Amino acid sequence: MFDLDAESEQRIEQICNIDLIGRTVGEAVKHNIASPRVQRIVGIKEYPKVHWRYLLRNPHLRSGNVPALFSDLAGEYGPVFQIKPPFSQSLIFLAGPEVNRWVHRKGRNFLRSADYFADIEKVYGAHGVFPSLDGADHFRLRKALNHSYSCNRLEGHLDTLYARIRKFVADWEEGALLRPASACRYLANTQISPLMAGIDTQDVIDDLIKFKERVLLTHVARVLPKFLSHTPGMKRRAKAIESVVERVQFAHTPAQRVGCPRNLVDDLLSLHASDPQFLPEANLTFFLSTPALASVYLGDMLGFALYSMASHREVHESIQNEADALFGAGDPEGEDLSKSAIDVTRRVVMECLRMYPTIPMSIRNVMNTCVIEGFELPLGTRVHVAQTATHYMSDLFPDPLSFDIDRYLPSRNEHLGTAYAPYGLGTHLCLGFRWVELQLAINLLMIAHYFTLEVFPADRPLRLSPFPSMSPSKSLRLKIAEKRHKLPA
Template sequence: MTCVLRATDSTAGVVVRLAEELALVLLNEDSGYFEPVGAWNLSCVIAGSVLADLSLEFRIDTDTETLTLLDAGETGDPLLDPVLAEIASAPPPVHNAQYWIEKTAQRSDDAMDIILDRLVEKNILDHDSGGFWSLSRQVSRTGTYSADDGSTKLQVKTRVLRAILDEEIPDPRDVILISLIAACDALPLLLTEEEYEQSSERIDLLCKMDLVGRAIGAAVRESQGRPVQQPVGRTRPIPVANLLKLIPNRNLRRGNLSRILTDLYREYGPVFRIKKPFSDKGVVVLAGPETNAWINRNGRTYFRTRDHMADFEQLYGASRTLPGMDGTEHYRMRKSLRAGYSRATLEARLDEVYKFCRASLEKWVPGNPMPGAAACQELMSVQVSQLMVGVDASDHIDDLLSYEHRSLVTHVQKALPKFMMQTPGMARKRKRIFEMLNRVLNAHTPAQRKGKPKDLVDHILSLHASDPQYFPETDLSFMLVAGFIASIYLGSGLSFAVYGMASHPEIYRRVQKEAETLFANGDPGKDDFTRSSIDVAHRVFLESQRLYPVIPMQLRTTMNHCVVQGYNIPKDTRVVFAHTAAHHLEETFPDPTRFDIDRYAPPRDEHKRAGAYVPFGLGTHHCLGSKWVELQMTINLLLIAYYFDISVVPSDYEMRFNPFPTSAPNSKFRFTIDKRRHDF
């Protein structure tokens, strides 16, 4: 009897499907994604694995000529049942396996989403926020997962290789897997050239051992070679946006770039072109929830970020950095630095978060209006510099922020001429920044760091020490500054969240109630920050990032020709991901201008629609520290609400923005400390 694999731990008893094991075989641990077998080939082989699973469930039978329905009863599996229902409802004549593979391949993206999500839920895969996957630590360490009879089963790639190279007798399921892998020409990617040549007869023998595997494997090969109904699309001319129409737009006057992009999306659709003055050749803008979802799924193949970061990196003598990398190199660096940006790292240092936050809040005195953006920026800069780079940079932070703002506008957004970075004032600020970086390095010698928790700089230096060719000394300066750059974004994000909270007294009172409960018996530990205990404050931050996203757009270049929503985009096209345009659409967020934190609670869960809520960016460059940010912002909101009653001045103030280099409240945003509720 075939041994059915099951996941371990809390998901024990859930079957690991053949389609899921195929995904595990094709996963490339170095790139964090699938082996390069071609998009249509991958779609066909995933479709073939779904049909094979239906055959193993005795719902269909197939040979080289026909595919026959045996039982139309549902399996209870959302991966299999839609395909089964379509087969059951199909009118005569009876079709063969190739027909159904090509039919099913058209929904392979949805199938792959289900497969990957389930493997993560079963603790077989880990998922990185940038859309990368890797084997979980448990599977990587043991090379096994559990079978339904309590025995252990070798990781599927090991089983396949042993069946081919060591001539072990394979399980019937593994025979089908080998047939599918061979059908999409992936075996040369798993074996060396010599191994593949020496094993060719063995592979042919294995592929003939099972009738279902032979039939479906042959159908996959036929579909790849000459698909009966592979979709062919016609492209349309890209509309050109008339920016003169924006002159009377109130969002333009307020500097609300995210809402401007929404207005343009409503008028011109998901793909449109903006000509000068934004660049010499103009840019193509991609917007809308469906486009966001497409980029998240396919962007790694078509877009790169390198072009927009090169000049910025050179200011620090760097050539290869996390935000400027793409592909396998980018994934490797994300894996190496992941712990430095993780929520777990922040949770381990909660005492310091409270300490630094309170030190800043003690300066907030009841009475006169305070500049909201500056106060929140100082709060975040102190915390980020201490927690991420291990030094107090408060005496350098103004110079750093000024230099970073100017350099981002000049070298990334290309909105200022390059000589603007050569002024005497910028030269002085640059000198002070490098003085600060030397302080950071001097504070991270083995003796200075002994007994201290690892911070981001420790992880950066460890990566350099482990592989100085991959990450040389010349690239250190930029990455050391990265923590300070993050404080710019966090300062703006906290400002928007405080504005949203203080502008809605009824919500403010709910946050205060949460804070009183959490801090009633002293400072809470990491286990006290449950989903329910910080629910309201967390949703305040989520809603503030919907209405007032700090990074409303991203710049990319197409490295391969692509067709998006029916529009042809050639290689080397400068592209803008207007991802946050989806935040202000009635169809994604009803009554979109309203600050409504209940959008994020069941049963509404409006943010869970694919491509609808994307404040941390799209694709492989999705913010690596998003979970850290959500927790840090929530803690700061809770502490502010715990210690103060705050009101926006004037009470009817409507947020205005400084849109470049990132979106931030302008200097007119002010609030008053009406009352201090607790002593420090």
């Protein structure tokens, strides 16, 4: 159409080539942006589906023993499997020693807790509370509150702890029957609320427990419809939460705290005052009410420990010997409660936590696509990490259904490693687990010092209540067979 000289034709050809190069580079960049950096593994495994016939025939399902149940499921179906509840989406479960190691070492890079806890945050009008935090903020909050949950802090409150325990058990008489499911929760709450929050919540603890359990069943376990968390009864119990927060605030004015040992609430209020953006006022309702709610878990642990002590006579006598040595000539100081002085009691607590962990699994959401044991977990998948399933695997804990405190002797040390996980794994490991173990040991020692307990009737097997957390069945009874020492007035 046009007459062009050779130089012009060459220039046009160069421009066309540059355009082709640009298009090629553009497609390559577009491909890199659209495609994941982590390449999918060819031949990825499908999640095995648990057969309902196998599940319903499992004896641990009927007894409520969640860790033993998931140990069996992991042995039958592998480390990753799914359960399809009726009229609901499939639930993905992870269990086994390889899973525990992976979660403990790498879980922080692939799993997060914010998603499953979001609905509970809405209930409290909060955002970014302790259980829902991940990453740098979670690390910073743990570091700020580390001393608040330490054994050193508890040792500074020993006089209050001893007095609270004695006051609660003062009306226990020989021949009386105890209901650990309720009595141990009250006993724990009469200690935790004053120690951590400086108040007494015994008059509202029943409402607090019902509120917590309903919220967990509707928003976390999702076994109940969400509208049940907005009933008139729940609104009344929510006011009990508000009253607890008001009590805490009234008890922590500067004038009232003069000369008092620091507690968790003091540390929280100091953190809020120093950095209100990191710990805003909107989150204080949740944080200030948690001590009373946390007493539920401590109480259930104590109930299991009392049952284990009462059902094993030799263990009971060994704990009594340690208790008499410590409390026979007065109350022990913090340094007196050494590992050697409470060796049997400490191992009893550890074995109870292995056999009856109150929180047997954790819920997380996948934030980065990952592969574990050949199974891909896509972005956004909700997984249930049954970290305590390993507690009932015979290759890790021989004869796992037997109560054996010798597992924790130096010659065996079966608890070392990630197979023993009653407090969780990874960055979300329970911050106050040392406090919990010491407080449980002190409760066991003092009760054994003053009383001898028996299971009533003697041949009654222990039944567990698995939801929303593992606790002793309400049918469990303990009998006060002997009152060994007179309680001080």
